[in-house]
Amino acid sequence: MPLENIPDIVVGRLPRYLRTLTYLESQGKTVVSSQELGDDLGISAAQIRKDLSMFGEFGKQGTGYDIAFLRKQLRKILKVNRTWDVAVVGVGDIGSALARYQGFAHRGFQVRLLFDNNPSKIGHSISGITIQSIDEMETALKEAGIQIAMLAVPIQAAQEITDRLVEAGVKAILNYAPINISVPPHVHVQYIDPAIHLQHMTYYLESPED
Amino acid sequence: MPLENIPDIVVGRLPRYLRTLTYLESQGKTVVSSQELGDDLGISAAQIRKDLSMFGEFGKQGTGYDIAFLRKQLRKILKVNRTWDVAVVGVGDIGSALARYQGFAHRGFQVRLLFDNNPSKIGHSISGITIQSIDEMETALKEAGIQIAMLAVPIQAAQEITDRLVEAGVKAILNYAPINISVPPHVHVQYIDPAIHLQHMTYYLESPED
DNA sequence: TAGATTGTTAATCGATTAACAATC
DNA sequence: TAGATTGTTAATCGATTAACAATC
Incomplete structure (x- = not known):
């Protein structure tokens, strides 16, 4: 359920999520769970899910997140889907x-x-x-x-x-x-x-x- | 009352306090209140007093903090009273x-x-x-x-x-x-x-x- | 189907702020 | 002394975590 007022501390984590997703994609991964992403970032899985849920529903139960799709969404949210x-x-x-x-x-x-x-x-x-x-x-x-x-x-x-x-x-x-x-x-x-x-x-x- | 376990978020603010104190000293100031310091840093006066109180009593009621003294204390706390x-x-x-x-x-x-x-x-x-x-x-x-x-x-x-x-x-x-x-x-x-x-x-x- | 993992709610935890007695 | 400001406590606020129904 996307909110209008997102805490700045959440916004500040999004670029880190994006950076890690880009790295995982460069390693050939296509799907990632909140658990894996959290392990890489030193952040809890719950927090990642909660942060992302403020902007939409990007994952799939049982599977996790499609990396290319989530990257695209984050780039749009952060307005870096442009130069x-x-x-x-x-x-x-x-x-x-x-x-x-x-x-x-x-x-x-x-x-x-x-x-x-x-x-x-x-x-x-x-x-x-x-x-x-x-x-x-x-x-x-x-x-x-x-x-x-x-x-x-x-x-x-x-x-x-x-x-x-x-x-x-x-x-x-x-x-x-x-x-x-x-x-x-x-x-x-x-x-x-x-x-x-x-x-x-x-x-x-x-x-x-x- | 100095504590043993200081939250990392507090530790992370100390270098910013130190940097601002050094700047104020370079401007010729010798004393500063938590209010002034907070205004410079964009941090509340209460927070600065609370943070500092975890390490000792560095101020004087009615006056504020002696900049040279507080700098010295912070440099010691952060262990940068050496190279x-x-x-x-x-x-x-x-x-x-x-x-x-x-x-x-x-x-x-x-x-x-x-x-x-x-x-x-x-x-x-x-x-x-x-x-x-x-x-x-x-x-x-x-x-x-x-x-x-x-x-x-x-x-x-x-x-x-x-x-x-x-x-x-x-x-x-x-x-x-x-x-x-x-x-x-x-x-x-x-x-x-x-x-x-x-x-x-x-x-x-x-x-x-x- | 069974297993895995999401999105979300409620509970917990921790950080910030307000307030004020103490005191310089 | 009167005014100002600390150090600290209690209240508030916000962020994180735990838990689980929903569902892929």
Whole structure:
């Protein structure tokens, strides 16, 4: 029974389901049970069934889920049954790696625009995309109708650039700058900060100094 | 009243508190209330107080928290009041960016070893660290006593390399390969996959095709 | 058919929030 | 002192799990 208001924590698991299904399909599997999928993901079978049931009835009793079918449904639900153009702002080490990353294409994203404020970088290309001046950012974003940006600028610039992205119509920001950014309610932000994850894990490690 | 068993979800918030405190300190602030900290982080004041109270009494009624003091306590709790040596496995675009990333040093981590299986990369250096053959990985990890690895190899290699990392004594893995890896219970894994975050956000975007 | 597995409900579990006495 | 804010308890809220009828 599809609901209208799905908890964000459920939405956040869907991309993981999709990724695992894609992997299973690449391994030649065609059908999977909630139990198997859960084992792969470290999630309970009940939770997977409950999550999916919020969007429809995708499985078959006695059999499980048809992988190709469920993938298709999830891609539709997540709106990645199309390709989203993405901009990368800040073409340092992280920005360049994002521009070159081969993993986006199969998952619904294509890096289209690159921006940097360093004159020595402007005009150069990465993966066939010319780096533009950040002065042209708003114009270029609007012209390309881009809704998604990956932010890889220094901390001090992060909030100002964020404000400009929002002003240019960006609705989703993946922020690599290790700082919280403020955005209006209609704009979505996700954070990637490796040090946060490392520090989460060191809590559990034994430190000689203890 | 410090407890022995802290929920992992609480532990996961501590690095974010620490990061924000460091930022506030860099802005010249010396004291912060749970309310202000919460506003910055998008977390309720009550939750911050509750989380911190699991580890001790760090604040002062009527005043709030001394930033320098609370930072020190959190660094100790997270065991980043020291520097952890880290290995990067797979020196492609992501691995190189990690090797060059300046953001680790201040937060308790130093990249010490780099491994790749591509002969054309072995022997070359990044940030003063020589890339070693992956054949030497176990030996080098053990010799350096490294407990933390960042994994940036292709999907097909991820599980095999993981097994070898575990065998070599690694206890914490930050996995950039877009696949779930299996590890024994004593090994911690965190995942970074930008496409997962992007797909989480596209759920909420309006797609023309809808 | 018998066995397996879904979708869903109810029960449990855990996390967040509200409220306030204590106190700086 | 008066005002502010902590640490903590109890209440609320939400998420996960267990269980099972339905059914492929």
